[in-house]
Amino acid sequence: MKMHIPTIQRNSGFRKHLREELMRNKPYASQWIDAVIRTAYSIIESWRKRYLKGKARKIKPKIRRRFARCKITLMKIDYQSKTIRITLKPGEYLAISWRSAWFEHRVRGWIVGEAIILDNRIVISFKSSEEIKVMRVIGWDSSEPSLDGYKPIIGFIHVDLRPLQSMKIVYERKKAIAQRKGIRELYERYEARERNRVRDFINRLAAGFRRLFPNTIHVFEDLDKGDMVSRKKRGKKRRKRNYRTPWRSIHRRISEIALTASVDPRKTSRECPRCGFLAKTQEGQIFKCSRCNLEMDRYKVASINIINIRSRHLEGRKR
Known part of the structure; x- marks a missing residue:
């Protein structure tokens, strides 16, 4: 069975042409265009690796939810006032503050990694460096x-892990009943409840690993x-x-x-x-x-x- 190996244009001439086309009639800062190109290449290369391993279909990847990764060069961070200023367009900025946020005490002394802008919220990642002596x-x-x-x-x-197995079996039966009756809202409710309880079990398990x-x-x-x-x-x-x-x-x-x-x-x-x-x-x-x-x-x-x-x-x- 023959498999077509997809190729990705990586030469500088193609990247330059792509950048010029995307910047045409776009009022945004040029760093945003560079971020879009990097993200697109990362998605395509990841799909190509999975496709060659037989884990992805021969269909081009599509982004279901819009997002934009903000580089550190597009941000001005003030750790004293705990604010981030993101450049959207020349002369236009977006200010974000994490002062008095619920996670403020958890990230005290940490530095900002990047910001991901979504349609309804902004996700800010923090990072810290800690030296650990492995025992x-x-x-x-x-x-x-x-x-x-x-x-x-x-x-x-x-x-x-048998409690987790039992939890999965119980919700499999409940979802099967809801699906058989054609009640979509009930099925989605069971699915969300199962997902939350599984996540809670995994969080407790990970916390126990760290403590013990x-x-x-x-x-x-x-x-x-x-x-x-x-x-x-x-x-x-x-x-x-x-x-x-x-x-x-x-x-x-x-x-x-x-x-x-x-x-x-x-x-x-x-x-x-x-x-x-x-x-x-x-x-x-x-x-x-x-x-x-x-x-x-x-x-x-x-x-x-x-x-x-x-x-x-x-x-x-x-x-």
Whole structure:
């Protein structure tokens, strides 16, 4: 099967022509035009990578909601008065203040990163630099019912995700009833309620990680959930079960408040942590090594292998 490889014009002549066309009869500052071009190139390049991996369709990407990224060169920031002045047009400005805002105490001492202008609001990102002394590294295996971690000094750690599974199952049934009756408002209400409760569960889980394991690097598997819920690669029941656990959302939320790393998930459940023998794919919860006769829970085997892979990667970089 032949695949057409899309090409992207990257030469300076095309960019210059595009910039001149966009600036024609536009009253906005020229930095906005440059920001639009950079954002468009970023979107197209991201789509191209996903398309070549088979994760995106052969349809040009479209922006559903308008937005504009404001560079630091278009902003004048006054940290004493806690205001940002954004240049829209020559001689026309937009002033934003975060004084007395609900998040003011959280960003005290931080610096402004960028501003994203939407149709109904403005999103301001803040950033801070903090030196953290890493005390431990924990490898985590992400499975359907749990997160299983391992650290030689601590031992095995088990985080139960079954309450999240139960929550998903309950709302799947409620949404199915609403969909069967054709009540769209009720379906959307259940969907919003499910989304909020899942987000609350993940936030509490991430807060627990930070409180129980300070100054820790959490190593997760770089899971591709697109393949796990694909109709071509998984059956209906298996797709539903994989969909119920939002591993990517959990990993992303933990990465926002703690140090994280990722490893390739291939062979983590098949390699023997004692002798390194690569076993064939096995069914069941118990891993059995035919070389050294090791028998251990598959999740524990994966968590040990994850931290071993991370250690080998760091040793290779030092060399």
